[in-house]
Amino acid sequence: MSVPLESLSRCFAGIVPSTIVTCAADGTPNVTYLSQVYYLDPSHVAISCQFFNKTAKNLRENPRAMVELWDPATLDSWRLRLRYVRSETEGPLFDAMALRIEAIASHTGMAGVFRLRSADVCEVLSAEKVEGFLDAAPPGASGDEASVADGPLGELRALSIVSARLNRATCLEGLLADALAALDELFRFRHSMVLLLEEKCGTLVTIASRGYEGSGVGAEVPLGAGLVGTVAEKRAPVRLSGVEALLRYGRAVRNGVERDGGAVRPEVPLPGLPEAEAQMALPLLVEDRLLGVLAVESRDPLAFADWHETFLSVIANQIAIGIDRFASTADDEEEPAGAAGPAPSAAARRSFVYYRNDDCVFVDGEYLVRNVPGKILWKLLKEHREGRREFTNRELRLDPKLGLPAFKDNLESRLILLRKRLEERCPEVRFVPLRRGRFALEVGCVMQMEERDAG
């Protein structure tokens, strides 16, 4: 008996490779594995064509095919009888399938080597369970069968709560912390991070995270690298289930390319969660501007379903609007008092080195921060050494040496990054908020400062 394709969503996650059988016009069958069968609508699927085109060639000669899918949670097997309809090499379907492949290719160091050639669309004539594929489970042996939970009830209510929290945020740091906390508490996204685009360097910098052992704040991902970098570059969301299986597939391709002496780049380390089995990343966009990426991870390969992507895209839009709102906030207009603070403790000594070529600051020989946050820190430390203690956002905005853009300068996100990096790497130097747009720099150590031309 044919079942609705929608009921096979786990089989389409690409966790277990599917099998496809086609037949040439001369009657020779061909059987191969597919990394993923893509659900298109209740009566169509699409097959990715990457390297080997015997399947594609056969479908054009003889449009009939059979695909066998496995449910990764139960190992139940399903057969789809297909009729080939058309191949797409551009358009929304092709782009969505290509993006997923590009993310894997980029992650395994093969951007541009391993890519989608066509999305072959097939009509599904029937979808039937393979009866007798498994023996019945012995009585009481259900503990090893994976239980698969669907999304929580009341998603709309949860969405409304997140939305209200984001609207109430009064600063960027609060907005990001609230957003990630809400994702955890209401949607069970336990591991999440926000990365913001540093346009000048073409990198994404982690500005907030939740659920990781270390905060990872300041960690950078180049545009186009790995899942997060690909999502940013293409400005479209990607959801990966069974990440390890996908990476194994990518590595298999990589082995073939390396055998030919092909140039491949090193694998991109997964950001955040060790052994992440599901990842989803969404671009943070306002109008046509990319602000950053929201990324969530899980060790459960089936953690993220279609509805998660849909709901998270609504939240990502709200986060993006919030970030944009704080990108250029009105500052306190008062001039800084410039009062001297407490004398530094003689107990601790920290050595700061500023490299002029890339505005990079090291503390006691370890990387602290670079680019605009590096320039800001160096300016503040130098002025602190001269006796200044209080500073305003306005003076930073107006300082031409810092090179902040006149519009949407993201100063606040840079100060958050700087403050968090200091908390982790050099807690003796602290930013203390005084009131809106004004903060004090407290230094609880003896500073040794040096400038060098290049590292």
Added chain:
Amino acid sequence: MRDGLPRLLEGLTVIAVGTRDADLVPSCVHAVGVAFDAAGRMTVYVPEASGAESLANVAAGGAVAVVFEKPMTHRTVQVKGRCVALRPAGEVDRAAVERWAERFAADVIAVGAPVGPSRRIRRWPCRAVTLEVTDVFEQSPGPHAGERLAGGVPA
């Protein structure tokens, strides 16, 4: 010519069989083992419960494609041939099928498949499909997919 085939297929535990009917409509079934005889002929074992359609195709026509994969690495080889003998599998085949079942379960559990179902693939009763191998292809994902192999060495 096919002396290298058992070595080439060593460790490739996920086995799927492709056939077609008289109207060239394809059919698929997962096999539950492979064995080689002294003459170098390959036999794959197809369960009757899940493979009725494929076994009918084999009996009627004989053209068969079999793909072998190792899930951990995706190393994949496709063998094409013609069925030269089809018979119920019996005690002489039991060791090959049960050895496959152990290896299959270990391999798929290692890549995250659920433990219980991985050990419950129905194997019996099954049919032994013996092939005269005509072609062997590299099928691992990548630029070499589709290349013809001879005796385990690229042709």
